[in-house]
Amino acid sequence: MLPMTALPADLLARELRGPRYTSYPTALAFGPQFGVADYIGAARELARHADPLSLYFHVPFCASNCYYCGCNRVVTRNRERIERYFVALLAELKMHSALLSRGPEVVQIHFGGGTPNMFSVGQFARLLAAIHQRLRVAESGRLELSMEVDPRLAEASDIYSWRALGFNRLSFGVQDVNDSVQLAINRVQSRERIAELTACARRAGFSSINYDLVYGLPLQTPARLAGSLDFVIEQRPERIAAYHYAHLPQRFPAQKAIDEAQLPTPEVRQQLRAMIHGRLLLAGYRAIGLDHYALPDDALARAQQDGTMRRNFQGYSTLQGCELVGLGVSAISQLRGCFAQNDTDVDRYLAAVETGRLACVRGYRQTDDDRLRAEIIEAIMCQGEVDFAKLGLRYGDDLAERFEPELQRLRQLAGAGDWLTVGPWGLRVSESGRALLRVVAMVFDRQLQAGDDARRYSSIA
Template identity: 45%
Template structure:
């Protein structure tokens, strides 16, 4: 069964709901719940608990995320935690601390734990030279056993990549690749200070495919300055022509008071609400018509991509990087500002490079905040992930796992779904909550009903406030 939804279902009301804000649920509770009462001591305890499980071959699979924070120049839409510099030598002390952090984890967890997923994100991982990336991969391989079938991915900024570089990454064992494209229009690229001609991306994608990279992804953004429905439609056409295996389509949120680079965006050049909706609606329709399956949130994939197969089989999962085929696992977050998950804790590293390097320089993990999940958090995390990944919350499963009777114990949460049910986005039955095919596009609004930290009424109102 295809997950493609015909373009005709994209009524203006649904598009408005889709073009709204709300937690992305890459974790539950969400990162705004992390607090500074959780620090290095608690993180070490979580690592020790995992090490104990590993000694009995009972530890969950392990994923590793490596954050490279540097960028050569700033994109004006950026809301990431990054360091903009042309001084590549700044990477050297950072890499030294990253290596120390990897070694400290290997020591705390026991030697050569098996890693099934490795991801380089940023910032710009390709800010590192080939020699530097080789060095980091060497250290990771020395500390962990990378499984033969591990997904090893890297985010590539086309401006800092060449065919030779892609070949080098491949030789290091990286087998998944994601290109930051955003928009191909020259005027839009100029307005956001990110110039990367179509031909450059096209040649990199051709090489990536020839080398054997799987699940090639392209990131796009709608709502950028100088974007119009007609020029964005051309970008969509070009992207479909490139035939990536996966496409992520994000909505730009203009928050210049929070994100300094965004102050350089000319507000008058931003598309208005109607134009945003037209671009979003067209993109979704065009991806569907081109045969892409809708995965959830902002993601589309070819029907034969592992992500689409996992969605059809009800085996989709979600972690800090978004949707994944990897089963529930612990994830080590390495590098400045990185977030990890070990057992029932989330831990985040220092957000400044000074804080990060100082801690590791002193032989301490750089954890500055985090969260120990309560039994209620764990139960709701399971519910929210069932909704976000499988579109179904089965009451008998909840009862078996947590001893909870949904119709009575979660009556208030189920009542919160009524407005969404009224719009045909979710079905609330006596034995399950089921997200409808159209409801998948607003799946986080369904998940929000079970988020203890979002006041229920406010949550539903927030997701509806922009649609009426």
Template identity: 40%
Template structure:
């Protein structure tokens, strides 16, 4: 697979949605209430059991011991472990509400603990959390159970506890190995610490270990990031997520501590991206899609080859597309034809549960057009191919008529050899796969209508 020329990368260096969902979360409305979410769950419970796919669970743990200046997540910075105990009690109440609506023993095939810092929780806290979830849900023996790990908060013994609790996949937050960059973003973690954890994870038999990297951080240069990539290649994680840092201090308060003068210029960012992609591909990684790379034998790369890739709020997944229950403050879930988001502060989250109701404060009931476009966008993002007939049969539309404007817009991208437009299908080329997020945006009715992109991260 060839690396795109810098001129093409520069063209797509614009803000755009990451499409963890369609419509995207910025379209959620407060008119979608906990009562509507209850109705959606009633529909699932009343549906034919044979048609219900296993659930996915996401648990958001907001606590962090220290603040990373690049952070754009919902977090609570504290060293008080007792706050976690209170939070877990309220999580238990939320789980009980879902169990009351859906019934005990719902099958679960995927679990992800995200944050914040899930490993802020002590081993006993984690054991209590998993026991609480297993009391209400039935976990599949071959499910995908993952957790985000701050390397500064774990050692080999803690990794052993995670393995004991059933986690098979880890995601290590690295961002950059350069000491000066780490100091500039207030996240100092020596490379040897990460290498030690990787060795321990391998010895414990974890199925997959991912590393998160970020380019565009203060004090980074193409040369310094080359050195980080060299170390990552030596580390040999199963998956690598390569994110672009988006400086949006008006939206994310932690970023206000970053010195703008220390951020790399646009040309340096593009060079970092281009050289990073080249380094990972040369090292044998497969470009799974968007910012994600995986070794050929990893389940994610296998799913990509076999056309079984899916996408959710946790990113690319090997699990079938289905309902997602998200637990905790600010968590976003999906059920049926609806999305929901919980209260964004601990106080509001606790208040809802004290009143005995789901902490849902906004969401969206998808229209028929939303469902059609979601199917199109996810097919492009996950399979890199869209057969018109599959959409026409599922939604009873004439694809070429319904999407005539979008097909016209794709003709320019076809001239750039990013897509191939056939009589009955759209195929993303190898070169286009690097820009698939931008290709999918062509079908985003909301984005094309208002062109307000500033709230999004950059496409590349």
């Protein structure tokens, strides 16, 4: 396999500015022309089907401010404020449930943030009870119940309590365990704490543990990262996500606290990325899509192997044909070919929900062309290849002819390299080109090609 640094530098730089394609079109295309009435129509249509449904709850609160953060979050430890938001989530759930009736079957519930474990065990218990009471939920063996965890706020007893409530997957925000890097990003958490929580999760019977890592952080060097990877590999989480840090202080004010002189150069960032990739493969992990890794017997690795892996707002997923309802500030729903996003401001979100209104303020209805492009982009991001013959049969179109301009553009990108193969049959990104999946996907992004500025995109979901 070619080292990643052998890929053209200009394409690697472009890749880091590309959308993460957790949807197509991306959220930048959402607008106020799609509002509450459109969402209600889509939800009522979904209610007539027994489709699998995923619920996403956004918990925006964090106990302190990580300097690299690009998430929608509020720093507070005020329990009253958190309880008020929690009660609003219950009210929003009630409104969505009334629309969905007991049609679709909930097969996944995920809590993201922010810091979901700012909610107490009691709050999780109340919320889960309300979901079971109001919606049709898959039996526990088929239900994926997961949460993103800030290790600094978790105790061993929490892990056992969450498991008793039915949680079966945890994702720990590890980022980097090097002391200097942790100080530079204002996120100090000990290796001992992470190791203890991981061991507890294993003993409690969690079926899958994920670690989120970030590379490109201030003071990260290959030597420091090597030490952090030793620790991560020793813990052996089933899944690892390795995100690139995008330094966009104008867009994410928390990042202004980062000393730019401490950021790794583009060359060092590529070395860090190549090191993560090489070390994890050597340790027995499989590379998944753009930036994920999984042990071979993990469901995600199996899904990638048999071609059933999907991509949605939560990243890579094993769930097929799942509709999504997002609850909470800034949460996005995806159902019946529509996207709907809640207000990104907590106060406005609360004002809407507390007066009995859904908080959806923008969205988008996919066209037939969007749906086809979404499938192509998802195939690139998940499998690194697109079979035009197979896809064309379903869409009743000669895709080689329809996408000739895109294929031409891809041939130019590929140049003399062997990282990308293009033909009338479709395209294939080789293992050595994995780092450029987004560059290939961007060619099929009509909105981007029509003139959207790629610099507006973040590299962190």
